[in-house]
Amino acid sequence: MTVLDNAVLRAVQGSADRDRDRRAEIYRSAARIFHRKGYHATSINDIAAAVGLTKAGLYYYIKGKQDLLFAIMGFAMDQLDEQVIEPARRVEDPQARLETIVARHARLITQDSSALTILVNELEGLLPDDRADIIGRQRDYVDFIADTLAALRDEGKVLGLDPTVGAFSLVGMILWISRWYRADGRLDGDEVVAEVTRMAVSAVLNRDAGRTEAAAGGADS
Amino acid sequence: MTVLDNAVLRAVQGSADRDRDRRAEIYRSAARIFHRKGYHATSINDIAAAVGLTKAGLYYYIKGKQDLLFAIMGFAMDQLDEQVIEPARRVEDPQARLETIVARHARLITQDSSALTILVNELEGLLPDDRADIIGRQRDYVDFIADTLAALRDEGKVLGLDPTVGAFSLVGMILWISRWYRADGRLDGDEVVAEVTRMAVSAVLNRDAGRTEAAAGGADS
């Protein structure tokens, strides 16, 4: 009985696993192709062929092209939440938090930029409701960075910088990585991440503020 | 005779002017729509309707959709050459040159981002030869910025920054403006340009460079 039960369980579980894996492979492939050619320039047939199915076979797994796009974007946004925002929330010191945000976001992009790049480039392909959903989450992310910059300002480490403009600029710097970074290039991923993180911190920290306060005897951080 | 000649001249000239204006209007409209909806999501009919023509009528002025895209990108690249690169080339001091580049590029985007944004987002829509052309010119631009950063490094104003990564990062920061800047927003164009320029300079200038080497080391990182 137990043996049979286990067998059945394994069978069911195995089947479910296989189904989940197939679905994941489809999303991954679709993300890669959307990333390379753009959402509108990619046909359902392109995706089906990439995963070794016909168009009709693909429709067994997906509801439609737009749902596929929305699912990929949702996945990317989840990634951002889990790998960047949540870890950064646990960092109390604003400067360290900023460094966490930039480094983690940049690393995600150097590792696999497909979904994260689609997330920002293909918003027009979504249905209005879905678009509003994604834009809202992106907005929250920018606000989170802006709040961190505002905290740095309150500490006196940042002077005369608009937190919102600062946040957008840093995001632009990070996202652009996906356009020029090549895994087989001169620098490896970690070096790029470190370089960009240093630039980001340097961009917002006020040079004179550190010097003046240090000269006046005030300790930093 | 003179009167008649003038009249004829005016008529001919006026006709040529009208044709040129119409063409310019078509490119402007197309750029705006490509910018808003994306190249692939825009139909020739959309553009024709926007300029008050039928599709067939539009084809009197253009050779095809891809040529239209290439023309817009070429125009944008010309703008960049004339308004950013050429003026900056005439600035000898590297830091002032960097500021010129960032400020002028940013201003172009706050003024009208359509063509410049298409320039970087719709490369996939071009024919291979056209794409190679545009990518080459973009590459030259990034190299120009990287050379400027290298010159700053030689002056000792920049330490430990990879010029290429620095150039790409600054470009990303600038280009991203078109995604968040709204002419009717809280800050006007000039304020945004100034803010971004300040951030860009701060991002690459080494904070410790201004101080003596001995004093450097304890303040940050």
Add this chain to the structure above:
DNA sequence: GCGAACCTACCGGGCGGTCGGTAGACTAAC
């Protein structure tokens, strides 16, 4: 023999692009 996992064949529709016009301004001939 039954459901999960596919396929072949097809649909309506919109796409980029073309073709054969044609209204009307202008020119040339007489």
Add this chain to the structure above:
DNA sequence: GTTAGTCTACCGACCGCCCGGTAGGTTCGC
């Protein structure tokens, strides 16, 4: 000063193609 011809600036209708999506099987492991 009429008329026949010409050219510019368009339009309606159409073409072949491919798109996203679907209906109705078929195969195969259990």
